[in-house]
Amino acid sequence: MQVSKEELLHIAKLADLEINENEIDNYLANLEDILNFANIVNNAPVEGLDITIGANEAKNVFRKDEVKVFTDNESLLENAPDKDQNMFRIPKVIE
Amino acid sequence: MDITELTVHELQEKLKNKELTSYDITKAYVDRIEEKEKDVQAFVTTLENEALEKASKIEEERKSGEVGIFTGIPIGIKDNICTKGVKTTCSSKMLENFVSPYDATVVEKLNKERIINLGKLNMDEFAMGGSTEYSYFKKTRNPWDLNKVPGGSSGGSAAAVAANMVPWALGSDTGGSIRQPASFCGVVGLKPTYGLVSRYGLVAFASSLDQIGPITKDVYDSAMLLNIITGHDERDTTSRNIEKKDYTKALKNDVKGLKIGVPKEFFGEGINEEVKEKLEEAIETYKELGAEIEEFSLDIAKYSLATYYIIACAEASSNLGRFDGIRYGYRAKEFKDLKDLYRKSRSEGFGEEVKRRIILGTYVLSSGYYDAYYKKAQQVRTLVMNEFNKAFQKYDVILTPTSPTVAFDIGSKSNNPLEMYLADICTVSVNIAGLPGISVPCGVDKKGMPIGMQLIGNKFEEETILNAAYTFEQKIKFRENYKPTFRKGEK
Amino acid sequence: MAREDYEVVIGLEVHAELSTKTKIFCSCPTSFGASPNTHVCPICMAMPGTLPVLNEKVVEYAVRAGLATECTISQDSKNDRKNYFYPDLPKAYQISQYDKPLCEHGKIEIEPSTGRKAVGITRIHIEEDAGKLNHDDFGRGSLVDLNRAGVPLIEIVSEPDLRSSEEVDLYLRKLKSILEYIEVSDCKMQEGSLRADVNVSIRKKGAKEFGTRTEMKNMNSFRSITRAIEYEIDRQVDVIDNGGKIEQETLRWDEVSGKTFSMRDKEDAQDYRYFPDPDLVAIKLSDEYIENIKNTLPELPESRKQRYLTEYKLSEKDANIITSSKYLSDLFEGASKICNNPKAVNNWIISDISRILNETEMDPVEIPFDSKQLAKLVQLIDKGTISSSIAKKVLVEMFEHPRDPEDIIDEKGWVQISDEGAIKEVVLKVLENNPKSVEDYKAGKEKALGFLVGQAMKETRGKANPQMLNQMFKEELK
Structure with a gap:
């Protein structure tokens, strides 16, 4: 499996990760290694098999539409790196 | 008497007979941590003072009335399980200062039993790794040889139990992260059936594979800790609504007529000869105990591993999106705009291995590759489940090595991700199929490093594998014969 | 080519x-406007x-919406993650539905000027809303x-069946009224609880292939949607006529300049x-679950309309207007039952109430009074307590400072004067002050009577009973 540098950088962008120029070769090599190995799934005898999403067969697990207020509101913002007026501050977003 | 040598069921006896108080026990562990932590490096956060304070309070309660059977027993908790008011770091720079606003369901259950938290245990960052070398904070050492890894990702939990720094611990297992370190550290590690234990409050690595489970000194303790943490939870829709069981009742010390299947593919290429030998001895032991052993073919291991990495990384790439430096966690110091804030915070906050897996996971989900990798892997998942289903029509238990090798040297694999992944070959298919699996020590190699045996059961049949493990343990008496030495072996 | 040579899709x-x-996924309240x-x-x-x-409830509501739009309800559905980074999306993925939506293959009928047609509903799926960025x-x-x-949403995706801004407007209004009728959404557009992404393309008439489409996101007013579509059609015609190509892109409609602008660069x-x-x-x-919901589905606008035609003898036009909104319709039925004068209630809704709603760009759901109060207003006229001209003022007051119509007329002193003595006093005074008109009337100028009555109304600030005034003037001038 050959992965191009452009492809790697596109993927990194989707994942919002920065890859420095000097890391590219290493990432590419690892990714190709792992993908080559992972490719074996394409040899598995899975003709006609359904996909499995989770490891259990449960269905229709729902919650009642009843309000429960989380009381310790303060703790929800305690970890924020930057906040103001009970909101999270981020760099200006131009829409 | 060395208190920290005792199992939890032994501690319970002594508490009941008033030979010991919760304070004595907690104090003994606090002292032991003080003594051993510099060598073992198992904890990210220790809670000595809080634990002692709580123990004193519990002693007061004990004087004034009835208390529960686990009241005042200490524990250690893997640092990816949320604890209110105490840091939960996932051994990542990203969450170095993160304090959860709530308790995980399993932590609520521990609190309800008045179990005392001694601290949060080291792990591979976000549970991604098999050696605990990928912790941002420290490298945990194997108590049997301080130059070797304890395994991972629950390396801190397994090492702390092996070193008697906690009487028992909680770990989490996505592809072997409880069983493999238990095997490397000569302790008992159980990964329950997917859905038996609530995942609410377990920081997700791969949601369809993750499961919390006990790491203990012996099988009886494992059954007891399982008793505490199981139970339906409305906050986790994948948690199954089934009747609660007392797993200690299943420990009958009898395996006569038990049908054990031994899949030959798990004993082939890549499995260390000494590991194979000890497993063959274990099979002999089971025969002596009256179990029926049969070799069979379970030709899924090679697909399982690839499937595991595709599914786990795909889910992880999405699960770890929330770490963006906005509401909590690491935020880069310098950034020019929002995009830059995201990219820098995530790139600086996550370690190499985590980023590698996010990249892989993003790749296999991206358009053009989804069908070839992710969708295929989900089909293989069905195949793996079908194969296990077939096997369990014939056998009660499937027996394999837990890991192809014993604990390896620190630094020997950390630069080769693929080689590290291959070490999970024996454990991942259990997670793929959502089955319960337990690792119990079955001996040591020539250098004195522990070897683990894995017993796999059918869904929600923890009782069967616990009894099989217990009966084996009673026979070979591993803990009486071998103890960690804290030596520094040659590299 | 001219715009007429193109078909709009x-x-x-x-x-x-x-x-x-x-x-949708946690027990937090959804109410609007919290700090x-x-x-x-x-x-x-x-x-x-x-x-x-x-x-x-989210599943139930979505199924209700599906049934009300004649969709097939899926018996094998699931939730999917849609991954992207944006600060209003805390998990960095939105839980939505991708290839197995809850409802598929429905339709909604509309009646544009070109004749009745069905607009296909591709799918209805459930998903979560995002947070809000404040500046x-x-x-x-x-x-x-x-x-x-995490506030629950349904996304209703139509087939590319709409051919004009008129059809879009009708489709949206119909959809809105259906959602209101089945009580799954309050559809308050100003609060953003109903918003549309509009995909527009054009092609030469008779062409089989669709043209390249552009998308305008998050529009939440009927007026803007119509204007934006008209602008976008003209723009696309212009681009193509000048030999250009339409780029598939997301546009932002700017209400102030009346133009669309490109939102993202293609690179992203x-x-x-x-x-x-x-x-x-x-x-x-x-099947049972779906059947149960089907059985509890309330009466839909189409059926109410038919009933109004026969039961209340409303005109087709009036019935359309009233049933276009569940709130108007409920107001009509409720008030009619109480005051037993559906004709009057209909008139109030069609004329004064509709006019005020239009002028203030208010949604019927925001009408600040209920059917009891409207019925009371009609009864007050019927009983002669107030005149219909006063009633118009009372209605304005009911919108502006909502309270009972009786309280309004009490406070304002708007009760109609029907006391003979009081009216006689005013009549005599008016006659005394307007000798010229009296002469004119006596000289046979009937019009002068109207003037005198007007003067008397002015004197009583509109409160005098007009029939009594008329009669009394005639008597005094005999």
């Missing part, structure tokens, strides 16, 4: 906020380790409020990496 993706008490980050919990804040649990007053950045994060092409959410289990609805 429009498809809509409408997001309607469901009126459940709690969010920032107070309707939040670890789950909708995407704290590490939290898990979603689906609100049963810091001091320009030091943006502030994230997650109260809206999205790849949402949809995959099934492993935290949630499959949704497999039984």
Whole structure:
């Protein structure tokens, strides 16, 4: 499996990760290694098999539409790196 | 008497007979941590003072009335399980200062039993790794040889139990992260059936594979800790609504007529000869105990591993999106705009291995590759489940090595991700199929490093594998014969 | 080529906020207007380790919407993650539905000037809303409020069956009224609980292939949608006529300049990496479940309209207007039952109430009085307590400072004067002050009577009973 540098950088962008120029070769090599190995799934005898999403067969697990207020509101913002007026501050977003 | 040598069921006896108080026990562990932590490096956060304070309070309660059977027993908790008011770091720079606003369901259950938290245990960052070398904070050492890894990702939990720094611990297992370190550290590690234990409050690595489970000194303790943490939870829709069981009742010390299947593919290429030998001895032991052993073919291991990495990384790439430096966690110091804030915070906050897996996971989900990798892997998942289903029509238990090798040297694999992944070959298919699996020590190699045996059961049949493990343990008496030495072996 | 040479093709993706008490995946309240980050919990804040649990009402409401739009309800559905980074999306993925929506293949009928037609509904799926970005007053950045994060939505995707802004307008109004009737959404457009993404393309008449489409996102007013579509059609015609090519892109409609602007550069092409959410289990609805919901579905606008034609003898036009909104329709039926004068109630709704709604750009749901109060107003006229001209003033007051019509006329002193003595006094006074008109009348100028009555009304500030005035003037002038 050959992965191009452009492809790697596109993927990194989707994942919002920065890859420095000097890391590219290493990432590419690892990714190709792992993908080559992972490719074996394409040899598995899975003709006609359904996909499995989770490891259990449960269905229709729902919650009642009843309000429960989380009381310790303060703790929800305690970890924020930057906040103001009970909101999270981020760099200006131009829409 | 060395208190920290005792199992939890032994501690319970002594508490009941008033030979010991919760304070004595907690104090003994606090002292032991003080003594051993510099060598073992198992904890990210220790809670000595809080634990002692709580123990004193519990002693007061004990004087004034009835208390529960686990009241005042200490524990250690893997640092990816949320604890209110105490840091939960996932051994990542990203969450170095993160304090959860709530308790995980399993932590609520521990609190309800008045179990005392001694601290949060080291792990591979976000549970991604098999050696605990990928912790941002420290490298945990194997108590049997301080130059070797304890395994991972629950390396801190397994090492702390092996070193008697906690009487028992909680770990989490996505592809072997409880069983493999238990095997490397000569302790008992159980990964329950997917859905038996609530995942609410377990920081997700791969949601369809993750499961919390006990790491203990012996099988009886494992059954007891399982008793505490199981139970339906409305906050986790994948948690199954089934009747609660007392797993200690299943420990009958009898395996006569038990049908054990031994899949030959798990004993082939890549499995260390000494590991194979000890497993063959274990099979002999089971025969002596009256179990029926049969070799069979379970030709899924090679697909399982690839499937595991595709599914786990795909889910992880999405699960770890929330770490963006906005509401909590690491935020880069310098950034020019929002995009830059995201990219820098995530790139600086996550370690190499985590980023590698996010990249892989993003790749296999991206358009053009989804069908070839992710969708295929989900089909293989069905195949793996079908194969296990077939096997369990014939056998009660499937027996394999837990890991192809014993604990390896620190630094020997950390630069080769693929080689590290291959070490999970024996454990991942259990997670793929959502089955319960337990690792119990079955001996040591020539250098004195522990070897683990894995017993796999059918869904929600923890009782069967616990009894099989217990009966084996009673026979070979591993803990009486071998103890960690804290030596520094040659590299 | 002229615009007439092109066929316009429009498809809509409408997001309607469901009126459940709690969010889609956690138990936080959904009510509008709370102070920032107070309707939040670890789950909708995407704290590490939290898990979603689906609100049963969300499934029920979506199924109701599906049944009301003649969709097939899927018996094998699931939730998927749509992955992208944006600060209003705390998990960095939106839980939505990708390849197995709850409802598919429905339709809604509309009656444009070109004749009745059905607009296909491709699908209806459930998903969660995002939070809100506020702008810091001091320009030091943006502030994230997650109260809206996790509020349940249904997305209703239409087939590209719409051919004009008129059809879009009718489709949207019909859809809105259906959602109101089945009580799954309050459809308050100003609060953003109903908003549409509009996909527009054009092709030469007779062409089989669709043209390249552009998308305008998050439009929440009928007026803007019509204007934006008209603008966008002209723009596309212009581009093509000048030999240009339409770029597939997302546009932003700017209400002030009346133009659309490109939002994202093409370089940022999205790849949402949809995959099934492993935290949630499959949704497999039984026949019984679906049948139960079908049986409890309330009467839909089409059926009410037919009933109004026969039962209340309303004109087709009036019945259309009234049934276009559940609130108007409920107001009409409620008030008619109480005052037993459907004709008058109909007139009030069609004329004065509709006019005020139009002028103030108010949605019927925001009408601040109920059917009892409207009925009371009609009864007050019927009993002669107030004149219909006073009643118009009372209605304005009921909109502006809502309270009972009786309280209004009491406070304002608007009760009609029907006391003979009082009226006689006014009549005599008016006669004394207007000798010229008296002469004119006596000289045979009938018109002068009208003037005198007008003067008397002025004197009583409109409160005098006009019939009594007329009669009394005639008597005095005999």
